[in-house]
Amino acid sequence: MVVSFSMQNILETLSGTTSITLPAIKENGLQLDYHNNDKPETVYNGAEPPLPFANSVLYHANIAEWKRLTAVDDRCKAVYEVTFDVTDCNFTFKAGDTIGVVPQNNEDEVNAVLRHLDLESLADTSYILRVDSSIKGCKIPPHIPVKSTLKYLLTHCVDLRSILKKLFLLALSRFTKDEDERKVLEYFCSKEGSTAYQAHILNGNLCVLDIFNIFKSCKPPIEVLIANLPRLLPRPYSIVNTGVKDSSKIKICFSVIDLGNKRSGLTTGWLEKKISNEFELEKDFNQLTIVDCDIVNNKIPIYLRKNICGFSLPENLEAPLILVGPGTGVAPFIGFLEELELAKENNRNKTFGDVWLFFGCRDSTLDFIYEKELNGFLSRGVLNKFCTVFSRMDNAVKYVQDAILQEGESIAKLLDDGAFVFVSGDVNTMAMQIKETFVKCLTTYNNKTQEEADKLISDMVKEKRYCVDAWS
Structure with missing residues (x-):
């Protein structure tokens, strides 16, 4: 993260503003008490937070x-x-x-928070968290232990790198002593400062670590962080x-x-x-x-984790498979090919569909991951076609979507033959571009209209014949 704003510039903007509109702040009713305890324990108010999409124990x-x-x-x-x-x-x-x-959380970042809030001496001291009953609607967040230590809490329970919401910034501003720093934080929270909030907080991915580094006089009670930081997932x-x-x-x-x-x-x-x-x-x-x-x-x-999107080999292995995995997106397909090879070894008289794999990286000499393994699958006939592209090398074809389009006529036929498509990668925009490329293959080589091609791919998605595992 590189700080992309100047406090002085924002203050100059504020100098021409008569007033700003701030959201209503919610009073924080959490109170934390420290107790000397030789054996600190971590206890939640009820069950520990569940593991998302868990399909096993931890x-x-x-x-x-x-x-x-x-x-x-x-x-x-x-x-x-x-x-x-x-x-x-x-x-x-x-x-x-x-x-x-x-x-x-990173140990240095945890220590930085404790140091900034002058809590280093209490880091390993047991605490008990309670709610002020006089404040209506205040609850202890379910991911926060009611008994533990600050070191454990900041290390394992809260996401220190989460992007700051406006109400959190407003709460922080209330404990910022320097007047200029407080004004800037309030401006980010205001209706008038929405553009600045989008540009500098959201687009800059600013978290509480950055706020403490930039706004030195911002020193809230730890209860403010406990009430506002989301769960570390x-x-x-x-x-x-x-x-x-x-x-x-x-x-x-x-x-x-x-x-x-x-x-x-x-x-x-x-x-x-x-x-x-x-x-x-x-x-x-x-x-x-x-x-x-x-x-x-x-x-x-x-x-x-539960495989809720059906990203696994189909039962019908007679159908063709088209696998698209640029960069680390190729990782799950190693397992796909291992399973296919085992299936072929155990069913030598069975007919299997063709398997195509599209892989892309920057440079074949730098980041061609699993090169040996993938070429091995190709040489043993587990893969029938292995298309590679290298975006930083002097080639006409730079990206996997270009390689798919280059093989467009064959791809269109595979889709007509009932192929299953699996796309895996680390950019959501890439997944959309690949989907558009498959549609283009159908309109160019199968004489389908745009509407017909879109419907075919949409039907494949509904039938879990077109599966995407994309992340950013």
């Missing part, structure tokens, strides 16, 4: 193996594969399933392998994104730190593999 898994999939080069993002040992948990999963990884990740082949290990693949301001993605940065703290990263790309590392006392909380 399991604390060791990292059995990890490797870097991309070159160690500033021209590409770091992409890792991490293997969790789940031997003892009886997970049942297949290709296309996902896990939830329960993250924790698990992050979903596609499973790379299939449990049909080996259910004792779960592999995930992820890229580490630089968010600026010395921040990377919360969960991916946390996982990278887990493995890099235990083992120094080698500079030789060929040596970037660690096996059986069993990171002591650093188990990762994971659970299986």
